[in-house]
Amino acid sequence: MDKGNLRRIVLDVLKPLEPDIVDLVRKISTLSGVDGVNITIYEIDHHVENAKITVEGEQLSYQDLKDMIVENGGAVHSIDEVAAGKRTVEEVVTHQD
Amino acid sequence: MKKNHNRWSSIPEFLEEIQTYNQIVGISKIARRYFAMNAFDGVLTTIGVLVGNYLAGVRDLSIPIQIGIATSIAMGISGLWGAYLTESAERQRELANLEKISLIDQSETSIGRASRFAVIVVSVVDGLAPALAAFIVLIPLFLGSWINNPILSYSLAGGIALLLLFGLGLFLGKVSEKSLIGYGFKTLLAGILAIAINFLLGAE
Numbered sequence: 001m002d003k004g005n006l007r008r009i010v011l012d013v014l015k016p017l018e019p020d021i022v023d024l025v026r027k028i029s030t031l032s033g034v035d036g037v038n039i040t041i042y043e044i045d046h047h048v049e050n051a052k053i054t055v056e057g058e059q060l061s062y063q064d065l066k067d068m069i070v071e072n073g074g075a076v077h078s079i080d081e082v083a084a085g086k087r088t089v090e091e092v093v094t095h096q097d
Numbered sequence: 098m099k100k101n102h103n104r105w106s107s108i109p110e111f112l113e114e115i116q117t118y119n120q121i122v123g124i125s126k127i128a129r130r131y132f133a134m135n136a137f138d139g140v141l142t143t144i145g146v147l148v149g150n151y152l153a154g155v156r157d158l159s160i161p162i163q164i165g166i167a168t169s170i171a172m173g174i175s176g177l178w179g180a181y182l183t184e185s186a187e188r189q190r191e192l193a194n195l196e197k198i199s200l201i202d203q204s205e206t207s208i209g210r211a212s213r214f215a216v217i218v219v220s221v222v223d224g225l226a227p228a229l230a231a232f233i234v235l236i237p238l239f240l241g242s243w244i245n246n247p248i249l250s251y252s253l254a255g256g257i258a259l260l261l262l263f264g265l266g267l268f269l270g271k272v273s274e275k276s277l278i279g280y281g282f283k284t285l286l287a288g289i290l291a292i293a294i295n296f297l298l299g300a301e
Contacts, residue, residue: 012201016208018121048198073208075201 006060007088010081011053015074017044024072031068033059049082052080056088118174120212127215128222133136133269135176138283139227140261143234144291151251152299158241158250165238169231174222177224184219186210234258255292262288 015024021039028037035057043050051074055065068074083089119125146168151160166255192212196203203209237253244250262284270280 016195019117019207020120023117023120045198047195062101070201071206073195073201073203073206075197075199 004085005058005086006062006082007056007058007063007085008081009053009055009060009062011055011065011080012068012077012080013073014077015051015069015072016048022076024069028053028065028068031061031064033057033061036081039071044050044084050077051079058070082097088097112123115214117207118214121208121211122215122220124211125217127219128182129272131176131180131219132222132226133265133272135172135223135266136230137262137287139169139172139230140234140258140265141287141291142172142227142240144255144258144288144297146250146253148292148295148299149236151248152295156247158238158247160240161251162235163233164240165235169228169235172231173224175227176227177220180223181216181220184216188216230261233261259288263279 016023023040025037025039028034028039034055036055038054039056041049042052053069057081062079062082069076071086081091106254107225141163146161146165150164155161189212190201192209195208234254234257236257237250241247241250244253263281266284269284270277273280
């Protein structure tokens with residue numbers, strides 16, 4: 001069954017300070033289908049930090065991405081953006097925005 | 098999708114995992130501290146054994162050898178047990194704190210595994226360091242039949258002990274990135290003090 005071509009996943013993640021984001025970004029980039037990853041820290045606490053993780057590629061697996069984050073001690077707080085299909089569709093700005 | 102992040106199947110992968118563990122919990126830093134501290138203990142305790150036997154007039158070297166071996170085994174087990182209990186308690190507390198903050202079970206994550214690995218490494222280092230140091234100091238006694246002079250064997254063992262202490266000081270100096278010689282003399286002073294006090298008490 002065709003599961004659809006997941007191309008972009010943006011997650012809000014709470015993670016421990018170690019392993020650091022350099023290590024985590026490298027590990028995520030090794031997952032199959034991943035073309036590129038960006039991790040941005042927007043809040044740092046004593047033991048943990050909040051990160052926005054953006055993954056782009058072809059045939060991404062959300063489950064494997066989540067497993068990788070959990071394996072490194074993180075917790076997915078929310079899925080903030082996803083894109084799938086033959087091409088990546090950007091969010092459209094409407095009059096209400 | 099390939100799941101290669103949970104287990105290692107080759108030596109480079111294993112080494113990479115160890116490096117990650119070291120990065121997460123700083124194993125090398127703690128092991129270094131334990132090594133220096135307990136090797137220092139091992140050398141000073143063996144100095145005590147040597148000086149005690151010398152002052153008691155023991156010239157049959159098999160006696161200080163047996164006492165030295167028994168003492169180093171006891172020190173090794175003490176180091177292993179002590180480090181295992183204190184480190185595992187400390188690590189469990191840290192992990193529980195992290196679990197409380199992150200709201201996820203960390204026991205099977207790389208952080209949980211790194212914590213367990215750190216406990217093993219630190220315990221082994223803590224157990225081996227004093228035992229190994231004691232064995233090195235006892236070498237001239239093992240070679241007693243070859244040296245054929247008990248007083249010389251005691252003196253050589255004492256010299257090795259002081260050299261080891263000085264070496265440990267240099268190691269600590271290198272760690273602190275301060276004066277190597279300064280640290281060397283500080284640890285050497287401890288050995289000289291131990292010998293001097295023992296001789297003073299023995300002379301009474």
